[in-house]
Amino acid sequence: MKKIVSRAIVVLLLWPLLGIGQEVVKNNQQDFDPIMYRQGSAYRAASGEPGPEYWQNEADYKIDVSLNDVTHTISGEIKLTYTNNSPQDLDYIWLYLSQNRFKKESRGTLTTPIQGNRYSGDTDKGYTFSDLKAKIGRSEALNSYIITDTRMQVTLDKPIPANGGVATISMNFSYEIPESGMDRMGQQKTKNGIIYSLAQWYPRVAVYDDVKGWNTEPYLGAGEFYCEYGDFDYKITVPYNHIVAGSGKLLNEKEVMTKTQINRMRQAEKSQKSVYIITPEEVTDYANTRPKQKGTITWHFAMENTRDVAFASSKAFVWDAAKIELASENKCVAQSVYPIEVSGNDAWGRSTEYTKAAIEHYSNKWFEYPYTNAVNVASNVGGMEYPGLSFCKVTAKTNGLWGVTNHEFGHNWFPMIVGSNERLYPWMDEGFNSFINTYAHLEFNNGEYKGNARKPRANLTYFSKKTREGINTYPDIVDTRNLGNTAYYKPALGLYMLREYILGPERFDYAFRTYIKNWAYKHPQPSDFFNAMENASGENLNWFWRGWFYGNGNIDLAITGAHKQNGGYIISLSNLGEIPMPVHMKILFEDGTNKTLVMPVEIWHRGDTWNYFYKTDHEIKSIQIDPERLIPDINSANDSWPSNSSGN
Numbered sequence: 185m186k187k188i189v190s191r192a193i194v195v196l197l198l199w200p201l202l203g204i205g206q207e208v209v210k211n212n213q214q215d216f217d218p219i220m221y222r223q224g225s226a227y228r229a230a231s232g233e234p235g236p237e238y239w240q241n242e243a244d245y246k247i248d249v250s251l252n253d254v255t256h257t258i259s260g261e262i263k264l265t266y267t268n269n270s271p272q273d274l275d276y277i278w279l280y281l282s283q284n285r286f287k288k289e290s291r292g293t294l295t296t297p298i299q300g301n302r303y304s305g306d307t308d309k310g311y312t313f314s315d316l317k318a319k320i321g322r323s324e325a326l327n328s329y330i331i332t333d334t335r336m337q338v339t340l341d342k343p344i345p346a347n348g349g350v351a352t353i354s355m356n357f358s359y360e361i362p363e364s365g366m367d368r369m370g371q372q373k374t375k376n377g378i379i380y381s382l383a384q385w386y387p388r389v390a391v392y393d394d395v396k397g398w399n400t401e402p403y404l405g406a407g408e409f410y411c412e413y414g415d416f417d418y419k420i421t422v423p424y425n426h427i428v429a430g431s432g433k434l435l436n437e438k439e440v441m442t443k444t445q446i447n448r449m450r451q452a453e454k455s456q457k458s459v460y461i462i463t464p465e466e467v468t469d470y471a472n473t474r475p476k477q478k479g480t481i482t483w484h485f486a487m488e489n490t491r492d493v494a495f496a497s498s499k500a501f502v503w504d505a506a507k508i509e510l511a512s513e514n515k516c517v518a519q520s521v522y523p524i525e526v527s528g529n530d531a532w533g534r535s536t537e538y539t540k541a542a543i544e545h546y547s548n549k550w551f552e553y554p555y556t557n558a559v560n561v562a563s564n565v566g567g568m569e570y571p572g573l574s575f576c577k578v579t580a581k582t583n584g585l586w587g588v589t590n591h592e593f594g595h596n597w598f599p600m601i602v603g604s605n606e607r608l609y610p611w612m613d614e615g616f617n618s619f620i621n622t623y624a625h626l627e628f629n630n631g632e633y634k635g636n637a638r639k640p641r642a643n644l645t646y647f648s649k650k651t652r653e654g655i656n657t658y659p660d661i662v663d664t665r666n667l668g669n670t671a672y673y674k675p676a677l678g679l680y681m682l683r684e685y686i687l688g689p690e691r692f693d694y695a696f697r698t699y700i701k702n703w704a705y706k707h708p709q710p711s712d713f714f715n716a717m718e719n720a721s722g723e724n725l726n727w728f729w730r731g732w733f734y735g736n737g738n739i740d741l742a743i744t745g746a747h748k749q750n751g752g753y754i755i756s757l758s759n760l761g762e763i764p765m766p767v768h769m770k771i772l773f774e775d776g777t778n779k780t781l782v783m784p785v786e787i788w789h790r791g792d793t794w795n796y797f798y799k800t801d802h803e804i805k806s807i808q809i810d811p812e813r814l815i816p817d818i819n820s821a822n823d824s825w826p827s828n829s830s831g832n
Contacts, residue, residue, distance in 0.1 A: 211790045215764050219730045222711045227394045232716025233702045240706060242267040243389045243412040250421040250480070251361075251380060251497055256371065259358035260421075262386050265414075266344070266351045270392060273343035277318075277351065278398050279336040282384035283359045284310045285366065285403045291333050292366075292404040301664060302566075303405030306362035306370075311387070316355040320344060325351065334403040336387065357387060364564070366405060369494075372564035372578055374523035376468055376500035381563040381575045383494040384409075391605070393707055401607045406659040406667060408606035408613070409599075411491035413705050420483045422497050424476040427462065429503075429521045429559045430495035431572040432487025440483050442475055452505035453517055458536040461503040461519075464527045470499070487555070487571065489705055491603055494570035496561040502527050506536050508543050510552055518543060522562035523578065531581045535560045538589040538628075539574075545624045546597055549693075551700045553596065560589055569595030586633045587625075594621050602703045609710060610659045610667075611733070615675025622680065640677055640816050643669070647738050647818050654736045677816060678732045685814040686728065686766060686785075687721050695720035727764050727785060737762025741809050742822035743769070744793075752799040755807065757783065761818065764788035770811035774803040780811075 224230030226237040244267075249260030268274050285292045286309035293307050318326035320342050327341040344351045361380060363371045372379040384403075391399045391410050399410050420428050428440075437446055445461050452459035466473050475481070487493055501521040508516040520535035527533050539560045547553045555572040563575035567588040574592035576585065594617040598604065604612035625637040646652055646669050653666045655675050662670050683692035699708075699716040708716075714729050731737055740761030747754045757767055767783040779800075787794040809823040817823060 212764065212788055212792070215730065216724075216727045216789065217730070218726050219714075219734050220711055222715055224715075228709070228712055230715055231719045232699065232712050232714070234706055238706070239269045239271070239394065241269050241392050241412055243414040245386070245388075245414065245416045245418065247386050247416070247418040248421075249386075249419070251382075251423075251426075253378065253380075253423055253426070256361045256378075256380075257358060258361060258382065258385060259356075261354065261356050263352060263354040264387075264389060266353065266389055268344040268346060268349045268351070268392075270394070271346050273346050273349070274340075274351075274392070275343045276337055276339045277344075277353065278390040278392075278400050279338065279353070279387045280390055280403065281311050281331065281334050281336055281387055282403050284331070284334045285384075285405075286310055286362050291402050295660075296405055301405075303366045306364055309360050309362050311357055311359050314356045317353070319352045321350065335390070335400055355387070367566050368568045369575070370564045372523075372562070374498075374500045374525060374578075376523060377498055379496060379498040379500060379523065379561070379563060379578070381494075381496050381561060381565055383568065383570055383575070385494070388492070391707065395709055399605065399607070401660075404660045406610075406662070406664065407608070408610065408659070409492070410605040410607050410707075411603065413489055413491050413603065416485075416487045416490060416493045418485055418493060418495075420485070420495055420497065421480050422483065423499065424479050424481045425470040425474055425499040426481070426497045427499070427501045427503060427521065428483035428495055428497045429501075429519065429561055429573065430483065430485040431490065431493035431555075431557075431559075431570055432485045433556045434483065435486055436482075436484040440475065440481055442473060445473070449505060449517075453507055453515065455506050456509075458504040458506045458520075458533075461505055462501060464502050464524045467500060467502055467524050489554075490571045491600060492571055494573050494575075496521065496559075496563065496573075496575070498523075500524070502532075504536050506540050508540050508547075508553070508558065510544075510547055512552055514552075514556075516543070516553060516556055516558070518558050518560075520560045520562075526562060526578055526581075531585060532562055532578075534582075535562075535576075535585065535589060538586050539593060541628050542590045542593040542624055543596075545627055546594060546620060549623065550597060550620065550697060551601060551704065554601065555596070558593060558596070560593075567592050569593070569600070571596065571600045583633050583636065586628065587636045590624050590628070590636075591617065591621050594624070597700065601705065602700055603705065603707050605707070605709075607660075608658060610671035611655045611675035612708070612710065612713065614671040615655070615673075616679065618672045618676035619679040622676065638673065638677075639813070640680065641813050641820075643673060644816055644818055646673075647816060652736060655733050675733065678728075681732075681815055682717075682725075682728065684812075685768065685810075686725075687723060691721045691723070731763030735762065738818045739763050739765055739815055740819050740822070741765060741767055741815075741817055742819070743807055743809055743825045744822075746804055746807055746825050748804075749797065751801070752797055753804055755796045755798050757787070757794045757796065759788050759792045760822070765815060768810050768812075768814070770808045771798070771804055772806045772808075773800075774805045777802070 229235045244265040246263045325340045327339040329338045369383040500523045505519040518540040522532035559573045562578040565575035569592040576588045598616040599613035622637045698720040738761045742758040745756040769781045771779045807825045
């Protein structure tokens, strides 16, 4: 009996501590839990860096093709040298055949709406192949190959050895150049000839990585690209009167340029202002501006450690160039090629100025531009990026031309330098690029086009739509009407909030630069980015990744009252949205002074309301949440106290 009584007394004494009979307290841990398995490995460290055993395969290309401007065809040969640095032997190789997207029976054609879609267009093109060979070392190794839509599997009769084994695949290929190449390539007619924009123009190897092995998602339309890095050596044979602009360094300028043009290029390499290589008046003066007067001529380019190359060819080009200033003093030149119709200073006459400014801005702020040239091509393409070369709409002018030029060259950082998988994670290139574009808009020419920078609350209607989709929706699955938000605007806004509202510029910039440096010329995954930003900034951001990047919720912070107490005020806050956020407040006093206060995100750990005692002997006139409008709070009506006050 004594034991029973003693136990009863103990239980009664511990009753409040045990929580027996108390109301269950709800906490918000689910908002702060990790969003995915992010533990490090030998390949990818938990710190967001490549691990000590990180590996990446290499793809080197030698390509020699001819462009026929009568039949509008490309034909030639390619040799891929593929180095298997993975720890697995490989029995086969997957190649991408992007030109097969233009076949009537392609998956992309069959899944694209007929009208009103960027990715509709030519459907009677595609590759033809001959003389396909494969070798392991010097030994013949081709077993068979099969083409499935936009992919080719080359099966080998002996594996490519792990940890450095080398295979070569060679073939002849040809195709007719689409007129409308899904807004990524094609033909632009001008009064002096066609401008050919050539991209996705050769068979290229798919990426084999440590995350999912072979990445073989078909080329459907909205999903862009995921490419291995390597060295390119390519030759383009064209009619004698064509000018070719290509990714990389021109190796044979003495064979394809006149002495006058070479001298002008040397001048441009030292000039802060654009220098004509071919003036508007010289465009059709082939007798004096071409080293050959008939037949064909071959332009030879090379580019190292790049994931792709593209080029343009035309007899209609005006050509100008200027020096790009880099901190390292590495030689770099901005160039533009465009038809005479758009050569004025309200249009393409300023293209090189825009290109130079964009490259210099991103180099100074984030990571130095690694290539020797940055070429802007007036094209049928609205805007599309490739290493060292961009296609931009021929009709773009002033503000519009600056905007598209700035955006496409920003892509040299994402995904050309930081080589993410665009086919699955477009937000890691389009979103990151759109984010860095914002600061270039604000800076260019003392803010000439700062209106291009979108404000955080400029698109609140999207966040209230029932049809909205999350950032993590794949580009070929997302409703095309939402792609601009899921891939571009919303992720860019997320980084903007992270820099300007959550971390501050100093911590954010250090972390973001660290991410770029560590993953330059490599293949980061979303988890690598999340880990990199958290480790370098010293902040657990699970709540932000979950809510903004992997959720479809909204931000709605509210101030519900400010009640005077002895020695100060109790300020009552609520989180009415699905995403917890720190709370920035501007407190305005009756005497005209003000105070800025930041409440950390942790106030939402244990619930969606928070009372804060603000000690002051001043009379508060008003309080405003997010006074600088840095977050897309969907309900501004509850952001101030009193409710009819702006807090300013």
